[in-house]
Amino acid sequence: MENIIKTESLTKKFGDLIAVNAVTLNVRKGSLFGLLGPNGSGKTTMIKMLTGQIVPSSGNAHVFGLDVATDPVGIRTLVGIIPEQESPPSFLTAMEYLEFIGDIRKIPDLEQKADWWFDFLEYEDKRNVLCKDLSRGTRQKLMLTQAFIHNPELALIDEPLINFDPIMQDKVKAFFVSYTKQGNTLFISTHLLETAEEICSEVAILHVGNLLYTGTMESVREGNRHLSDLFLSLVRT
Numbered sequence: 001m002e003n004i005i006k007t008e009s010l011t012k013k014f015g016d017l018i019a020v021n022a023v024t025l026n027v028r029k030g031s032l033f034g035l036l037g038p039n040g041s042g043k044t045t046m047i048k049m050l051t052g053q054i055v056p057s058s059g060n061a062h063v064f065g066l067d068v069a070t071d072p073v074g075i076r077t078l079v080g081i082i083p084e085q086e087s088p089p090s091f092l093t094a095m096e097y098l099e100f101i102g103d104i105r106k107i108p109d110l111e112q113k114a115d116w117w118f119d120f121l122e123y124e125d126k127r128n129v130l131c132k133d134l135s136r137g138t139r140q141k142l143m144l145t146q147a148f149i150h151n152p153e154l155a156l157i158d159e160p161l162i163n164f165d166p167i168m169q170d171k172v173k174a175f176f177v178s179y180t181k182q183g184n185t186l187f188i189s190t191h192l193l194e195t196a197e198e199i200c201s202e203v204a205i206l207h208v209g210n211l212l213y214t215g216t217m218e219s220v221r222e223g224n225r226h227l228s229d230l231f232l233s234l235v236r237t
């Protein structure tokens with residue numbers, strides 16, 4: 001099956017600190033890929049490199065065949081991301097922010113698509129509220145909306161569920177599963193191991209920048225093993 005993301009010895013150093021150490025992995029089309037790891041293991045750094053927000057120190061990564069180092073804008077045009085800032089501009093309303101995204105991405109039928117997302121994520125009543133006055137969960141809804149509103153074939157999202165209540169988490173999880181069942185690819189980082197076990201088709205486990213495991217959820221579950229058992233056995237050693 002086609003690899004949508006390919007990395008080879010991908011490395012990021014911040015001074016003497018090696019945040020991501022020679023990671024080689026492939027993400028297949030249609031995967032719901034979960035990147036797991038303890039605090040500071042390099043998950044955000046990986047996502048930032050794969051979305052062209054920071055440049056690798058060495059090694060390489062290709063997304064849709066585009067090199068993250070030389071074509072970051074090409075990649076960001078194609079994929080859905082929540083940018084580094086993670087918050088919409090405070091001086092725009094939710095709808096004004098989506099119009100701004102619609103202009104940049106040249107999205108046809110923006111109004112109609114925004115209506116669908118306001119309804120689906122249940123924040124229609126916040127449409128005309130300034131972003132600075134939105135709750136953290138509602139800001140996360142808006143950021144998810146802007147990541148998916150142009151119907152990308154690939155989205156890379158750092159901790160997509162963390163600010164949501166359990167009901168909204170269920171709804172978003174179901175969306176992620178149906179999004180990938182349609183042939184799209186989703187790459188998420190998460191600390192929620194039960195959630196990853198429930199929805200991911202493949203996982204990778206990072207520990208102090210090193211890739212300790214990558215495999216399908218079937219291979220994780222061999223012998224009735226739980227993802228948390230595998231995770232803890234790898235990162236506690």
Ligand SMILES: Nc1ncnc2c1ncn2[C@@H]1O[C@H](COP(=O)(O)OP(=O)(O)OP(=O)(O)O)[C@@H](O)[C@H]1O
Nearest residue numbers: 014017018019037038039040041042043044045046
């Ligand atoms: N801009 C930076 N400058 C210096 N060090 C950085 C920078 N960004 C990240 N790091 C370091 O790189 C390492 C990996 O950080 P990263 O944010 O990628 O981890 P993470 O797995 O996403 O962590 P968490 O689960 O806590 O969000 C950490 O030691 C972090 O302190």
